[in-house]
Amino acid sequence: MEESDGAAVVRAQAGDGDAFRVLVERHSRSVFRLAYRMTGHEQDAEDVVQETFLRAYKQLSHYESRSSFSTWLYRIASNYSLDLIRMRKRHEDKREASTEEGRSPLDTVAAADPAQDRLVFSNEVQERVHRAMKDLSDLERSAFVLRHFEGLSIEDIGGMLGTSLNATKHSIFRAVQKLRKQLEPLVTPAA
Amino acid sequence: MNEEHISEEQLVLFYYGEAGDAAPIDSHLSQCERCRAEYRAVQTVLNTVDTAPVPERGAEYGTSVWQRIERKVGARKKSRWFSWWIWAPASVAMLALAFWAGRITHRVEAPSNVAGGQVRERILLVAVGDHLERSQMVLAEISNAPAGRGKIDISEQQQMAEDLLDSNRLYRQTANRTGDTAVANVLDDLERVLLEIANSPAQIDQGQLSDLREQIKDRGLLFKIRVIGSKVQQEERAPAPKQEDSKQGTKL
Numbered sequence: 001m002e003e004s005d006g007a008a009v010v011r012a013q014a015g016d017g018d019a020f021r022v023l024v025e026r027h028s029r030s031v032f033r034l035a036y037r038m039t040g041h042e043q044d045a046e047d048v049v050q051e052t053f054l055r056a057y058k059q060l061s062h063y064e065s066r067s068s069f070s071t072w073l074y075r076i077a078s079n080y081s082l083d084l085i086r087m088r089k090r091h092e093d094k095r096e097a098s099t100e101e102g103r104s105p106l107d108t109v110a111a112a113d114p115a116q117d118r119l120v121f122s123n124e125v126q127e128r129v130h131r132a133m134k135d136l137s138d139l140e141r142s143a144f145v146l147r148h149f150e151g152l153s154i155e156d157i158g159g160m161l162g163t164s165l166n167a168t169k170h171s172i173f174r175a176v177q178k179l180r181k182q183l184e185p186l187v188t189p190a191a
Numbered sequence: 192m193n194e195e196h197i198s199e200e201q202l203v204l205f206y207y208g209e210a211g212d213a214a215p216i217d218s219h220l221s222q223c224e225r226c227r228a229e230y231r232a233v234q235t236v237l238n239t240v241d242t243a244p245v246p247e248r249g250a251e252y253g254t255s256v257w258q259r260i261e262r263k264v265g266a267r268k269k270s271r272w273f274s275w276w277i278w279a280p281a282s283v284a285m286l287a288l289a290f291w292a293g294r295i296t297h298r299v300e301a302p303s304n305v306a307g308g309q310v311r312e313r314i315l316l317v318a319v320g321d322h323l324e325r326s327q328m329v330l331a332e333i334s335n336a337p338a339g340r341g342k343i344d345i346s347e348q349q350q351m352a353e354d355l356l357d358s359n360r361l362y363r364q365t366a367n368r369t370g371d372t373a374v375a376n377v378l379d380d381l382e383r384v385l386l387e388i389a390n391s392p393a394q395i396d397q398g399q400l401s402d403l404r405e406q407i408k409d410r411g412l413l414f415k416i417r418v419i420g421s422k423v424q425q426e427e428r429a430p431a432p433k434q435e436d437s438k439q440g441t442k443l
Binding site: 017020021024025026027028029032033036037042045049050053054055057058059061062063064067072075076079080083086125126129130133147148153154169172173176177179180183184187188 | 199200203204207209232233235236237239240242243244245246248252253254256257259260261263264331332334335336337341343344347413414417
């Protein structure tokens with residue numbers, strides 16, 4: 001039978017390095033997914049995964065089992081992701097400008113093949129989702145990712161982000177509103 | 192029930208199963224075409240968001256992450272007295288002092304000395320970068336410490352804060368002397384928080400932890416440190432200046 005997170009944490013807190021390895025191996029993929037959705041960059045997500053586990057290891061003695069180990073890890077990962085996002089923001093405009101300049105005019109030409117059409121449409125939707133997520137404020141993105149993708153309760157998210165229940169609800173709502181504004185024209189069939 | 196429609200916020204909460212009593216909403220949706228259409232629009236958009244791909248990581252990913260951090264985790268277990276960050280600030284401080292002493296007394300260098308000055312300056316930039324990175328680590332650890340009912344042990348962060356204080360003081364004084372007030376102000380803020388951490392009890396309660404977090408947050412310290420750290424990195428990466436430029440000296 002697989003050892004529970006709680007038991008592995010207790011062993012790791014007692015200095016058992018092998019127990020911490022078990023936790024890293026078990027949670028790396030989910031931390032990566034969260035980090036990627038928060039940052040939108042693969043390399044940044046890799047950095048977040050690594051730093052999250054290093055910080056978790058350092059703070060392991062402070063961990064109390066009031067929240068699940070994964071929630072605690074998500075908290076560290078989302079905080080570090082936010083730090084990275086803020087740091088990267090300064091370079092964003094420059095990066096976006098160069099991407100626009102580098103885009104071939106052919107990219108915007110409609111494809112003749114229907115399958116190709118679907119592919120172009122799907123890419124456009126994904127690109128739009130990516131952009132819409134980036135346009136959310138840090139708090140909105142964190143709250144939305146944790147609720148929508150990770151399925152955490154609004155109460156837990158509030159606890160992780162240090163926001164009240166109402167503020168957390170409002171952040172999620174604002175995020176959905178912004179996503180609707182960006183995506184609805186693309187995905188809702190014209191009446 | 193059609194006289195009062197369901198708000199967009201309620202529909203979003205309903206989608207996530209967080210609307211409390213779902214039965215009245217369910218019942219309203221079954222009768223009201225307008226709200227049903229609105230809910231379908233919410234669903235469509237949120238389902239679309241799900242299609243955004245996340246790069247795949249295989250079953251062995253956890254093992255590769257462990258291999259990447261194993262050495263670092265091991266290194267953190269070593270005796271504190273041999274940790275590089277204990278002795279590094281002292282040597283860096285000496286180097287910085289020597290560098291600035293030279294910079295202040297010899298503002299205009301002879302061309303033959305320019306290369307040597309640039310090397311010293313680069314070493315200093317690396318040292319400042321390291322200092323900021325270590326400071327950032329302490330602040331981030333305090334900011335991310337898990338909330339709980341009992342006392343929280345911050346003795347490790349305290350030790351680091353104490354070690355960082357001396358070098359921070361030196362960098363701040365130097366920045367003041369060279370007229371780099373923006374950097375000096377951030378280092379001044381950082382010093383106050385480091386001092387606060389160093390002087391706190393080793394075991395703090397939730398209230399004290401919140402106070403420390405507030406101080407870090409109110410001063411916007413983590414962000415400011417990153418901005419300076421980024422400037423330092425840019426200068427580190429920048430190509431060596433021309434001889435005429437090098438006479439001016441590079442600010443932090």
